Amino acid sequence: MNLNKLELINFRNYDKQIINFSTNINLFYGGNSSGKTNIIEAIYYISTVKSFRCSEDIFLLKNDCDFFQISADITYENNINKKYCIEYNKINNKKNLKIDEKKIYRFNELIGKIPLVLFSPEHILLIKNEPQLRRKYIDNILINTDIEYYNLYNKFIKIVYQRNSILKLIKENKLNKKNIEVLNIQLKDLSIKIIEHRKKIIDNLNKIINLKLVEDDRKIELKYCIKKFDKINNDNLEIYFQDFFEKYIENEIVRCATLIGPHRDDIEIYLNDKLLKYYGSEGQQRLSCIILKLAEGLYIKEKLNVYPIVLLDDFTSELDETNKIFISKIFGNFKQIIITTTSKENIKNIRVDKCFFVENGRINDNEQDK
Amino acid sequence: MNLNKLELINFRNYDKQIINFSTNINLFYGGNSSGKTNIIEAIYYISTVKSFRCSEDIFLLKNDCDFFQISADITYENNINKKYCIEYNKINNKKNLKIDEKKIYRFNELIGKIPLVLFSPEHILLIKNEPQLRRKYIDNILINTDIEYYNLYNKFIKIVYQRNSILKLIKENKLNKKNIEVLNIQLKDLSIKIIEHRKKIIDNLNKIINLKLVEDDRKIELKYCIKKFDKINNDNLEIYFQDFFEKYIENEIVRCATLIGPHRDDIEIYLNDKLLKYYGSEGQQRLSCIILKLAEGLYIKEKLNVYPIVLLDDFTSELDETNKIFISKIFGNFKQIIITTTSKENIKNIRVDKCFFVENGRINDNEQDK
Numbered sequence: 001m002n003l004n005k006l007e008l009i010n011f012r013n014y015d016k017q018i019i020n021f022s023t024n025i026n027l028f029y030g031g032n033s034s035g036k037t038n039i040i041e042a043i044y045y046i047s048t049v050k051s052f053r054c055s056e057d058i059f060l061l062k063n064d065c066d067f068f069q070i071s072a073d074i075t076y077e078n079n080i081n082k083k084y085c086i087e088y089n090k091i092n093n094k095k096n097l098k099i100d101e102k103k104i105y106r107f108n109e110l111i112g113k114i115p116l117v118l119f120s121p122e123h124i125l126l127i128k129n130e131p132q133l134r135r136k137y138i139d140n141i142l143i144n145t146d147i148e149y150y151n152l153y154n155k156f157i158k159i160v161y162q163r164n165s166i167l168k169l170i171k172e173n174k175l176n177k178k179n180i181e182v183l184n185i186q187l188k189d190l191s192i193k194i195i196e197h198r199k200k201i202i203d204n205l206n207k208i209i210n211l212k213l214v215e216d217d218r219k220i221e222l223k224y225c226i227k228k229f230d231k232i233n234n235d236n237l238e239i240y241f242q243d244f245f246e247k248y249i250e251n252e253i254v255r256c257a258t259l260i261g262p263h264r265d266d267i268e269i270y271l272n273d274k275l276l277k278y279y280g281s282e283g284q285q286r287l288s289c290i291i292l293k294l295a296e297g298l299y300i301k302e303k304l305n306v307y308p309i310v311l312l313d314d315f316t317s318e319l320d321e322t323n324k325i326f327i328s329k330i331f332g333n334f335k336q337i338i339i340t341t342t343s344k345e346n347i348k349n350i351r352v353d354k355c356f357f358v359e360n361g362r363i364n365d366n367e368q369d370k
Numbered sequence: 371m372n373l374n375k376l377e378l379i380n381f382r383n384y385d386k387q388i389i390n391f392s393t394n395i396n397l398f399y400g401g402n403s404s405g406k407t408n409i410i411e412a413i414y415y416i417s418t419v420k421s422f423r424c425s426e427d428i429f430l431l432k433n434d435c436d437f438f439q440i441s442a443d444i445t446y447e448n449n450i451n452k453k454y455c456i457e458y459n460k461i462n463n464k465k466n467l468k469i470d471e472k473k474i475y476r477f478n479e480l481i482g483k484i485p486l487v488l489f490s491p492e493h494i495l496l497i498k499n500e501p502q503l504r505r506k507y508i509d510n511i512l513i514n515t516d517i518e519y520y521n522l523y524n525k526f527i528k529i530v531y532q533r534n535s536i537l538k539l540i541k542e543n544k545l546n547k548k549n550i551e552v553l554n555i556q557l558k559d560l561s562i563k564i565i566e567h568r569k570k571i572i573d574n575l576n577k578i579i580n581l582k583l584v585e586d587d588r589k590i591e592l593k594y595c596i597k598k599f600d601k602i603n604n605d606n607l608e609i610y611f612q613d614f615f616e617k618y619i620e621n622e623i624v625r626c627a628t629l630i631g632p633h634r635d636d637i638e639i640y641l642n643d644k645l646l647k648y649y650g651s652e653g654q655q656r657l658s659c660i661i662l663k664l665a666e667g668l669y670i671k672e673k674l675n676v677y678p679i680v681l682l683d684d685f686t687s688e689l690d691e692t693n694k695i696f697i698s699k700i701f702g703n704f705k706q707i708i709i710t711t712t713s714k715e716n717i718k719n720i721r722v723d724k725c726f727f728v729e730n731g732r733i734n735d736n737e738q739d740k
Contacts, residue, residue, distance in 0.1 A: 030690075031653075031690035031691075031692060031693075032651060032652075032653025032654060032656075032657065032688070032689060032690045032692075032693050033650075033651040033653055033654050035651075037651060037652055038651075054648050056648075059648040059649060120652075121494075121652060121688065122494075122498065124491075124492075128492065278424050278426075278429040279429060280403075281402060281403040281405075281407060282402075282407055282490075282491060282683075282684065283401075283402025283403055283712070284402060284403050286402075287402065313652075314652065314688055317687035317688045318402070318491065318684055318687045318712065319402060319712065320400075320401035320402045320712040320713065321401075321712075321713065322401060322402075323401075323402050342653070342688065342689065342690040342691075343690065343691065345715070
């Protein structure tokens with residue numbers, strides 16, 4: 001898949017901007033606040049109908065403008081062209097989506113049409129932070145590549161929600177413990193299926209990382225951790241869940257919360273058999289995080305048979321030359337890549353196919369200049 | 371204040387290392403995972419008796435070692451020398467502290483003895499994240515420079531805790547609403563005092579930032595935001611608190627939580643009158659965050675009449691040349707500064723007094739080599 005052209009109107013610090021991309025490695029360079037990340041954000045927005053930097057569309061508007069528009073020309077592997085366009089209007093706080101000039105009323109028709117992987121500096125929290133972001137990393141890949149998981153996951157979320165409401169009613173003496181038994185069975189069955197899916201993709205990602213991406217003596221490994229409440233030495237999840245419900249139901253009633261299930265699990269990340277979160281240096285954490293993101297890209301490629309666009313916002317920061325080159329070698333696994341950096345010097349040892357100089361919301365396409 | 375010498379034994383990736391610092395700008399440079407941040411961490415540890423990267427001391431041990439030791443030689447403004455030494459032992463999971471070879475049994479005797487300010491890459495969350503970190507930024511400066519605030523704050527935390535317990539007992543019908551009235555008055559009085567202290571230091575920081583640190587057309591401004599629950603247009607906090615308790619007591623009882631007070635407030639950060647969190651670029655957020663940290667340093671200097679050590683871990687990442695030079699000009703306000711970076715090229719336009727090349731847990735003092 002290839003993003004040929006991106007057009008922005010009133011988006012962030014851009015008035016009106018047309019960008020023609022190379023099918024390979026594109027570099028956007030320029031000073032702080034020139035507008036580099038805004039390009040990445042616009043591509044992410046047209047793929048997912050949201051920003052990764054803020055939750056409200058109004059912040060994406062250029063000063064005092066009433067609307068913004070993002071359009072993208074895409075060519076797929078089978079040579080079919082598609083034109084996507086999203087417009088946001090401040091006055092009615094609404095978005096309009098068009099595919100090939102035709103108005104589309106359901107946004108989820110766009111989801112999955114422009115697959116991409118994004119690394120932005122704050123993704124380092126994937127390593128540093130609490131389990132939530134790591135679960136999201138795994139779930140997002142699964143949701144975008146496996147419709148069965150998508151349905152399973154939505155069902156699971158609904159059951160947890162229902163179960164918590166029942167726990168609350170039991171606490172208030174409006175229901176008795178018998179009423180939760182059916183939900184317990186559903187929760188257990190769905191949990192086990194979700195855990196199986198997650199373990200399978202983790203196996204896949206481990207293989208992609210250590211057989212395809214990392215060829216030196218580094219070993220990066222993801223491990224699925226089921227949150228266990230006691231030392232019952234039992235790997236049979238069926239029995240573990242059953243025991244859990246019996247033992248902890250009072251605790252769950254007091255807290256009106258479902259304390260067991262994949263919404264509480266973690267994915268631990270190891271570098272050379274040491275927990276990266278505690279033992280890794282800033283550079284190791286950053287490098288590993290970029291590798292996880294690139295592994296996500298290769299997984300999408302294998303599953304959907306489409307090369308996702310790779311967006312790397314300021315990936316060179318905090319990396320030394322050896323590691324920059326290490327990452328750039330992995331680029332060979334992909335087609336279209338879009339990177340940003342403050343200065344061309346930061347990527348002097350990395351091959352780039354097209355350079356764009358960004359200054360104050362204006363983009364100068366170096367290739368055309370020459 | 372000046373850190374003359376730091377000695378490490380079995381700390382992170384260091385076996386045994388002695389570092390003699392310059393009284394001005396010290397640079398540690400070297401590849402990823404060479405051990406640069408470990409030096410910053412060791413200095414932070416001897417000042418605060420904890421790490422800023424992990425919560426458990428055991429992670430700070432070099433592979434399979436049973437103990438680590440950090441020693442620091444400090445000279446104060448009045449030419450008095452002090453030697454501090456902390457040893458952690460894995461076997462009994464205990465720390466020993468010595469000042470001038472004399473064993474000290476209360477760790478808080480060390481607090482404030484080695485004032486410092488630290489910027490590390492994850493401090494960017496101060497700008498990006500929820501209010502908690504911004505409150506902590508302000509409270510930490512106050513706690514370390516104002517004993518009155520320290521006492522006030524501890525008292526406040528205790529009252530909130532007590533009040534939440536009483537709310538719980540009211541919910542369980544073990545007490546009635548009358549029982550909370552005394553605590554309401556205490557909470558109100560303490561809250562107002564804390565808010566006044568915070569507003570005053572925010573005024574001070576704004577002056578330091580915009581009169582002393584930022585001399586160009588940028589304007590960085592902190593604003594204190596009291597979390598209000600309705601649009602009662604009343605700036606009289608006495609009355610606002612009273613109205614709140616009357617109106618929201620049922621809500622507080624249901625949630626067993628004190629919903630008003632400085633533990634819920636925020637400090638908004640503006641760049642040129644726009645909210646930095648939503649409108650700022652990555653570079654602007656990072657730059658502003660470093661400036662906030664340096665303002666903290668100048669405030670400490672004004673209050674305690676001691677130059678704090680300035681620790682900047684990888685501050686050049688994501689900054690363009692103009693902004694790097696901008697920050698380095700601010701360095702003139704301080705004495706001892708310790709910075710790290712992956713390559714000397716990143717700071718080619720910044721004056722450095724002593725360079726240390728770091729490789730695999732070994733430090734090569736360039737000045738001695740020449």
